[in-house]
Amino acid sequence: MNFPKNHRYLAALAQEPVDRVPVWLMRQAGRYLPEYQKLRQHAGGIMPLFRTPELACTATLQPLQRYPLDAAILFSDILTIPDAMGLGLYFSEGEGPRFRHPIRELRQINDLPLIAPEKELRYVMDAVALICRELAGRTPLIGFCGSPWTMACYMVEGGNLGNFRYIKTLLGDSPAAVHTLLDKLARVAADYLQQQVVAGAHAIQIFDSWGGVLHKSAYCEFSLRYTKQIIDRLRSSSITQNIPVTLFTRNGFAWLNEMAQCGCDALSLDWQVDIAAVRTQLDRQVALQGNFDPALLYTSVEYIRQRAAQILDGHDGIGYIFNLGHGVPPDVHPEKVGALITAIQELSAQQPSSR
């Protein structure tokens, strides 16, 4: 791996000392940026944007041209794998992702092809390589995938997740079918992440957007187990054995201990939890990332700064990466995002006592 010049993010993941707290934001590339809106309109939608390496590269780098961020994250989608498996991903305006061909039967699950990401998702690796070339060793790039459970939710529900009726019915009545599906997804996801690292990604984040809709024992059996399977596969290869892995599970408060023991290097936290309390609970098992409430980006610059200071005051700044508790909302003003990043950089460079 080429070690990037700005290595605050990687140092924090390794729980090494840093000159100030590193910062990047989930969905830092996206609709709140006018230059992104323009790019997307020009491309004719979001799918051509992440399927065309040059456009994905431009979208990835846009926020870094505006703000002094400590990491870039690949502009892509958590559902590229099921799309490549033939489910037909599409987006309708104002709604989340959907599949033309959802799967709800064991036969369909058995028929799902174990795709080879280096071929069927070549466009992602090409985007990673292009972004790394453009970054030229200045800033680390984060690769990512959806967790097997989260991908399976969309694949079974088809899009409108509602109360997760179909996947939970399958989980209760045909658990073996769900395990077969999750095992396939975990195998392909591990290959996919490894290929992203080969193409140049410096770290990995696994997005478990929907692990938090399960009760704890089902979470451990159907979500965490397969995230762990991915991490175990990465650790067993010489190419990825040391790659830092961050796990983000939305509404995962009830099983923080279990997540911290899955082999990941860091947990990315929702905004609800008190990060100082989580540090006490988990000690130094993992680095922590988070956890500013994204909706507070609608408030004044003064309040944004005040709340950012509260979060920073909760810990010593070691093994900590500033981020939001969820993605940047599509309708916040880019100046507010800039104010937050400036606040973190100024405040965390000071001694806690002088804030």
Add this chain to the structure above:
Amino acid sequence: MNFPKNHRYLAALAQEPVDRVPVWLMRQAGRYLPEYQKLRQHAGGIMPLFRTPELACTATLQPLQRYPLDAAILFSDILTIPDAMGLGLYFSEGEGPRFRHPIRELRQINDLPLIAPEKELRYVMDAVALICRELAGRTPLIGFCGSPWTMACYMVEGGNLGNFRYIKTLLGDSPAAVHTLLDKLARVAADYLQQQVVAGAHAIQIFDSWGGVLHKSAYCEFSLRYTKQIIDRLRSSSITQNIPVTLFTRNGFAWLNEMAQCGCDALSLDWQVDIAAVRTQLDRQVALQGNFDPALLYTSVEYIRQRAAQILDGHDGIGYIFNLGHGVPPDVHPEKVGALITAIQELSAQQPSSR
């Protein structure tokens, strides 16, 4: 208070021994019941249903005619108070509740009338009295209200809560205005609950549906503080000083300790959390209610029974009330609900070792 013949629910709230675990279900009266659908159609919508004491009484009692439940809960809405304050509650098909006149400015908050529930919400007390007459001392009746924070969310957002943009902006930029609003709501809610007890309710549940969208310190400042204010007011009156109070905060995992110390008798838990772990964490500070995943009502009767047994096996059955982690979904089959209730009654009457 007339002590009801079936007092399992009240005994469990007091953490006294019971012959078997009491069971009731959030939204046990509602759209999944064909007799409710018929009643609602006949009434011309949901609002005439809860505004007409006879109809509210019928809706409340319908699930008790079908299932051997250990408590009835008043059929009403968490937004009757802001409606009586003049905000104009309405429901559009397939959407949540909305207000014709949302409030977002300090002037509007200052102008909000401190209503007298015994007058402006007379129809609720009449329904409570009528239900108690019909129950004739057989089964306890639960009265309820929304938490001040949850009512405020709807009042400020107007209905479509999205990412709580307006209430969170107000919270950050004009916290004093939010406190003024919450204080008014807490005063009226305490009166409202006291009047329900005067009319015959045997216990109270406070529904904090949206406390879980706040970060922990904001939750304590803007949600829990005002729930506690309500409980303190109930405790300071001879009529309600011993009334059992249950608090339900959706996604409240991150502050269970704080909730347990607010003066309530019981916490109603979401389905995600492991109830045995919560018992260990909180010891016997409060009784616990919950926490079956309502979406599992779509699965087979066998799986419903298996999952119910898992929840029962997690504790000794003292100070515990079986319920869902959220309301009964509108499209589950009533037979599944019946199967769940039967399972709880059969399983919890046995010794844990023989299940």
